[in-house]
Amino acid sequence: MTDDDAPELPRGIALAWGVAADPQRGPKREMSVERIVDAAVELADADGIGAVSMAAVASALGFTSMSLYRYVSAKDDLLLLMQEQATGVPPESVRLLDGWRAKLLALYVEQVLLYQRHPWMLSLPITGSPITPNSSAWLDAGLAALDGxxxxxxxxxxVALAATGAARWCGIVQAGYTEQSRGSGLSPDQVAIREAELYDRVISAEEFPALRRAIDDGVFTSPADPFRFAIERVLDGVSAYIDGLERGAPHEQNDDWIALDPAELAGDRRVKDAQKAVREAEKALRDARKAERQAVRDASERLSRSRR
Structure with missing residues (x-):
């Protein structure tokens, strides 16, 4: 492919790489893409992504909305640049660690911290591979950790995506608890206790036996970090796989992507109606089994009373 055949970079990505043309005319020289993004990130950090609009950013900078559009032509571009700035680059200290596992675990921890500092990032959709500089740097660091x-x-x-995905999932859950704390005035520990109490009221051993046992074992108020446990076990598996390769075991490959049937993607009405019918039937079956369990309990109680 020649340069002429290569697709043109979208403006947001071009801005991130610093290859977009500067506006020919504009307001005062104090305005710049960097200042716009700084102001937008400050708004999002303080009040969430919902507080970010071109008008709000312009107001924070003392300019008009139209002034911003000379530098950032669309809000989607602004969101991309905000994510790029908040992401930053991986700490250099990660590369100085010994061993692929220590490096990947350190990257995982740093990404979790990143989401705690900027939880609004988790609200932004994933639209493809990380093409911007900072996002690419994180993926590069994950791949570099596995060199050798x-x-x-x-x-x-x-493996790099597994660590990144684990960090994002941890960030989503922790951000949710933080938001509950902010809205309720409760500490994260108090939120967890309240959650456990709510579960205790609605989860029965008859209907959800495994979940009931977990509740009784105190999992919702445990200080243990389930996400750290999970990523460690993922890395255990990678380590075992690498050990096998070093002993001569063959590489494994799975090409079975999980994907919707084309008929579902096309929005076929008959498919949607059939799926709805299945969901309703499954709900009816759960309700019937619940009624059956209740009937058995009632019958057992009557039998027990009659024998007294």
Whole structure:
């Protein structure tokens, strides 16, 4: 592919890489893409992504909305640049650690902290691979951590994505607890206790036996970090796989992507109606089994009373 055949960079990505043309005319020289993004990130950090609009950012800078559009032509571009700035680059200290596992775990921890500092980032949709500089730097760091291992390029990407995904999931849950704390005035520990109490009221051993046992074991008020446990076990699996490769085991490959049937993607009405019917039937079955369990309990109580 020649340069002429290559797709043109969208303006937001071009701005992130610093290759977009500056506006020919504009307001005072104090205005710049960097200042616009700084102001937008400050708004999002303080009040969430819902507080960010071109008008709000312009007001914070003392300019008009139209002035901003000379520098950032669309709100989607602004959101991308905000994410890019908040993401930053991985700490250099990660590269100085010994071993692929220590490096990947450190990247995981740093990404969780990143989401705690900027929880609004979790509200932004994932629209594809990280094409911006800082986002690319994180993926590069994950791949670099696996240099020297017998993993293939595809396997290294898979492992790096597993660590990134685990960090994002942890960030989503922790951000949710933080938001509850902010809205209720309760501490995160108090939120967890309240959550456990709510579960205790509605989860029965008859209907949800495994979840009931977990509640009784105090999982919702435990100080243990389930996300750290999970990422450690993922890395255990990667370590075992690498050990196998070093002993001569073959590489494994799975091409079975999870995907919707084309008929579902096309929005076929008959498919939607059939799926709705299945959901309703499954709900009816759960309700019937619940009624059955209640009937058995009632019958057992009557039998017990009659024998007294």
């Amino acid at each position: 291992t017998p993993l293939t390029s595809e396997e290294r990407v898979a």
